[in-house]
Amino acid sequence: MLCNNAGLLPPGTERERWGILGDPTEAALLVMAAKGGVDIEERRNALPRLGQLPFEAVRKRMASINLSDGKPRAYVKGAPREILDLCTHILTNGKVESLTDPLREMILSKNDSMAKDGLRVLGITYRPLDFSEGFTIENTEKDLIFLGLVGMMDPPRPEVPKAIELCHRAGIRVVMITGDYGLTALSIAKKIRLTKTVNPKIVTGNELSEMDDEVLRKLLREEEVVFARVSPEHKMRVVTAFKDMDEIVAVTGDGVNDAPALKKADIGVAMGIRGSDVAKEAAAMILTDDNFASIMAAIEEGRAVYANIKKFVTYIFASNIPEIVPFIAFALFKIPLPLTVMQILAVDLGTDMVPALGLGAEPPEPGVMDKPPRPMNQRLLDIPLLLRAYCFLGPMEAAACMAGFFFIYFQYGWVPGMAMPDSGVIYLTATTMSLAGIVATQIGNVFACRTERESVFTVGFFKNKLVLLGIVSELAIITTLIYTPFLQKIFGLAPIGLKQWGFLFAFTPVLFLVEEGRKWIVRNWHS
Template sequence: MKDIEIFKRDINQVLEELKVDPDIGLRDEEISKRREKYGENALTKKKGQSLLMKFINQFKNFMVIILLIAAVVSGSLGEIKDSIIIAIVVILNAILGLIQENKAEKSLEALKNMTTPLTKVMRNSKLIQIKSPELVPGDIVIIESGDYIPADGRILEESSLKIEESALTGESLPVDKNTEVPEGDKVPLGDRKNMVYSTSMVTHGRGKIVVTNTGMDTEIGKIAKMLEAEEKVKTPLQIKLEELGKYLGILALSVCVVIFLLGYFQGRPPLDMFMLAVSLAVAAIPEGLPAIVTIVLSLGVQRMIKKNAIVRRLPAVETLGTASIICSDKTGTLTQNKMTVTKLYVYDELVDAVNIKDISDATSNKVVEIGLLCNDASISQEGGEKKAIGDPTETALVVLALQKGLLKKEQEELKPRVNEIPFDSDRKLMSTIHETDEGLQVFTKGAPDILLERCNRILINLEVKPLTDEIKEKIKASNIGMANEALRVLAFAFREIQEAPENPTSDNIEKDLVFVGLVGMIDPPREEVKEAVKKCRMAGIRPIMITGDYKLTALTIGKELGILEEGSSAIEGKELDDLSDDELIKNIHKYSIYARVSPEHKVRIVKAWQANGRIVAMTGDGVNDAPSLKTANIGCAMGITGTDVSKEAADIILTDDNFATIVAAVEEGRNIYANIKKSIHYLLSCNIGEIVALFIALVLNIPSPLIPIHILWINLVTDSLPALSLGIDPPEADIMSKKPRDPKESIFSEKLGFFIGIRGVIIGLVTLMAFYTGWNHSVEVGRTMAFLSLAFAQFGNSISVRSLDKSLLKIGIFSNRHLIGAIFISSVLMLTVLFVPFLRNVFDLALLNSNQWMMVILYSLIPLTAGEILKQLVKSK
């Protein structure tokens, strides 16, 4: 059924169209027909890719394709070793990516693997329990406090029914429901009081509904469909690495052509020149980079799991390092999603209720007592921890009493309830009658303005006195003051009666009351979020609050958390409707808080920031957050309170529902990107050194200082462990005091390209010098010295590239123990091919004397020393 018709129709019309009797429910034959027609009451899932397709997708990368071509060419020319080494690296990269992708999916499935909820439904004239996915349109469902709404439905009967719809509408307080048809043509979702919606929860009362829509036809189903239309943008790292792959591919092909033509015109054999060109092409491309990037990201993901975050898409954790905007939902993300009493007013005195246990005022105690007993919430014991269950407003009062040492069950035994008048949304009051030591007493709570009009006396220090107009004005002023602080205010009163009427009514019970006091409550902010917001500011990240709650409440929370900074303001959804997309893009920087917004508004806000060149992270937990989570560059869903739809749309899931975890993810992301740049710095400068050495030797028409197997072995040894160790380098101390990098900036920014070029030339010249020194003895000795000097020079280079502006003494030579271990292992591998006779013959190497070893050590230290001097020279300019 179409919802726009359902909430406007009479109940009998809805039942007639659904062909169901509310007292009998559906019969078995009809249930089977409808299940076949409407399917399961669940959101449809997109068909996942097969394992084979996921594996094939790992090869859809320009750099990987170039490497595969090089492997084929090498193999076709008889260089089977070269071909095998390249193929192993490429396949290893694909396997690592596939394993990590599956790990993330399994982690997500573990989060979602919860018990299927049961639903009480009337079928064949019997009330039975079934699994929620088995519901069909027309089912008659019974709901009561604590139940989740299993499907969209029209209310047939209700008794003090309140539904918490924050996951769908963003409204933090429960909504009073009724059976009446709302007036007007355009009624917002949150104001359709005669409807209930899937994923909402009953916080108070009970009711009977008829299911109108199931599965993808529900409101959350409609939002799920919206997700299909949003395309996922590529992360900055993906873009930069694709660009780098293209540059290196073009470089490799250019080197091949230039070297081949140069050798050809020198009269060298074409086949030899082609083999040399292929070797140089392999040297030009750091074939270990794709695997290293994947492994570095994977290790970052594992660290994030320990910090309560599951990364669903591998590059996502890095992208947080570029985030300059974090858009966050309020309820449950910035706040505790738990109403808490913060203020208590008794005659002419406003006190802080946070320290209620230290307040001994008798009148305050009476407020607490009324709040506890005129209350349908309860306390449950779960694993040694007391937990309040029921309407958030009432649970706040139960918790307040608990802080005073008053247990609801004990107090109800001492002062049992003998009758009641349930809360009514029109009356806005609730009253209960209790037997006390002083006799029968009526306890009443409700809206301050209404309850005050029913009072003619006031309790002051346990003395009942007349309620004068002057005192009334003071009470009203206190009510307004708390309301202006975005507190939800309740008033409390009582009266003594001689006997309890059999049918108590508002007229005979809720009159001539004795006013006792007021309490103000709010869903308070998480304490750790305040510090997280400060860190965001320090890191140049702007936090933004986007909520479906009221503007005043959002402003109060925003100010307390530091989100509403000087010069920024708040705006409501209806004001956003008056702004065109261009106007919103132009003025987006003016607003730090967005209140009373819809899912469409959230998507517009994210896109407006993106249009201003910002990388946007969006946090949220509700179904209404899902479209914006997917639209954002990085979507962060809450793992505990988050809905399945929001988790499916997100890149990262925070298992502790803590906004502060985002800050840890930002630091991790920044460090990952910095470390990947260190690996690129190291790999490219080393490979350029190889190219420089071979190219100059060719131009000078002297023997090549390295043969193809030397290049491949050095690349295998030096491009693996040392480069990987740089990828897990500890973060620099000032990493979170820098502004987010511009996502458009080159990966070679901050003079990285200059440093790579200079270091590469120095390594290349050192290699030539070592070859020339040994060449006087023999070509084999020269190549051995070049082979060793190049490798050890690269090891020294790996230590120096850890920072572009800080010396080794400042960052600590041994602060990355993994790198020291990698250099040791790689050095052993290099020396093994020299000192094992069989391998020495395969590699055409020669043993060196002591003088030659001294020269190798001297040459090897030159790039490290030059790199450190270069840092200081560039820094001083």
């Protein structure tokens, strides 16, 4: 996952701390204006704007041309290192003096010191202009007079470090790629625990431009890296490099410049509050709260949905075995058909529906975020799922189904070798036991399918109310079918007593506990 500061820092919480060099009067006025100590409208009226040179990522600065004492003056702010290269003088104690090399080194040292504290630092300059020159980049942003440095802090959202930790546990790599100064980006990365190493590599946009694609891919594979002072083209290169490495790439962004990377990524995530319309159009997903932690909540929910689909399928597939085994036994051993087509429909379209839907509402299983992302080529219906349903849970249900069928014949004195009636009360009661046996074992199965590895007792045995409602509904359906006379005739059923119910429900905990034992073995085998 590639992210700039979008989602990591809360919107609208800037200017918590200020660092000043240069002229104290002019610089203090800027600070007071930003902190609300000066009437902004009054200052705007006193210094009406004549023009503006908008911010550009390449220039890393912007300029405002205002009328001051009847004369035009350009106020230029931007990245300190880049803007300092355009300065020839500095305003100190109301006097304009030459900007010497020692002063430049002191300013840059202060800039780095502020950046290491996580401040976003701007250099503030000005220059008197002449109306005759016109207001262009070439004749405005040159021979500037340095005023000072302004440091702004966007404290990271308190929930972001935990979200980053969750990313690492889930096998998701997060890379910061930002237009901020390298030391500022590194400071933020450390505060949110994005970096694991003590001194991760900082790669600037200029350094990235000099790398070929193979070097970039090697860097991304082998080193922990923070990208700083990047342009939209650089973001595209990083996204492309990750995709060339067969990684699934998600990109967060909010600005117009982020749109190409958002579009290129497998999943583009735009900010809904402060994101530009262009970024939102390019993205596949929009965060309504601009919070990085929401992405992790979405990933957890997505993993839970995927797991619940597998639980749903396992539960449904398991009942196919006790539905098919009676037909196999009928064909091979020449016994009466233990289960009719109508009774199979009663299971598939009646008793199984609500419990299966309850599994779809199962909350995320403990440890779901401790697994690495699944491979792109992994199928939903994989071998472990089919083995669990068809070779483990299903045969136990089939055993209960056939045991219930033969239990009735044994009650009426049948012994192996004798002919088995294929009609009448004995046969109807036996097929009823087959159907009720499937329902009884499906109750144990629905509890067993609530988790894949963890014990059901750790997630709360009665926590999923929809599963409990499903069990009640399937019991209501099966008893209605068995004890309602006109439905008995439609489905070929007969009433059964408490003794028969007790025999069938003995299989319910057996199936559940055997499956709990299998999960225990799996957990200890992989631990």
